[in-house]
Amino acid sequence: MSAPQKHDQNAGWHRFRIGDLECTAIWDGYIHHGYEGIFPNADPDEMLALKLAHRLPLDHIPMDLNPVVVNTGDRLLLVDAGMGQTSTMFGDKMGRLPENLAAAGIDPSDIDAVLMTHLHPDHSFGLIRPDGTALFPRAELYCTQADWAEWTDPASLARNDFRAPWTKGTLEAVAPYRDRLRLFSPGETILPGVFTFSVAGHAAGMCAYIFESRGEKVVFTGDVAHHQVFDPHHPEWFFHMDYDTNPQQGAAAKSAIFAKVVDEGIRFHGYHFPYPGLGDMERVADGTYRFHAQAVNPRP
């Protein structure tokens, strides 16, 4: 019998524990990013060598979108909200957060707070449903003051570059949350056991969230690193001259957080790393790093 091939994929959801915290990585989909403009200060020979050594696709970078729900026992928190379904500016393979939350048994109306690493489209547009209403009707929205200033500035709507559509979509996405906005500065402890750490550079106010429970720690790093091989091998490589607000600062933030997770024994979560995005950084002899991904392990 012949059956139509599906041409579809869904990584779904994956639970992991950090101490008493029950974390659920929720797959929002993926971006197939071309190499044009990516890692502009990379040595092309070195990049090709890494692609070949690690059997990476030669013509594109698969980037997953990995929002994570953290159930602390007292609160239900979401770190970043995916791309949503209001825009296909990055392709049409995203926006599956609602579907996969449901599959994981999580009701969006139970989310108490959404913690934003930064307000780029693939992290913030998923705050709303296609009709513009809040996907998380009870949730407070946590965002750094610097990030809010950068990505909700109406003056950006008049710019003649990517910042205009990004800002327009973000203004729509955050609109239903303005009366429950919690702006903070990196370094603040925003909730019990939830510490914040500046990883500014890719965005001017980008923030990482460190969760601690029973001596175990995990950090949700947003876009401080985009790739599980290139970034650990070469923290000095910039991500993108356009999409990084400050590429040099972004590379410095990447080196700093890699050092911090190794020195302090913190598990690393990369929003765009291969699903579910969780693993451990290792420092090797030359001072660069290697990422050891946590395989999906079906044990709650």
Ligand SMILES: [Zn+2]
């Ligand atoms: Zn991103």
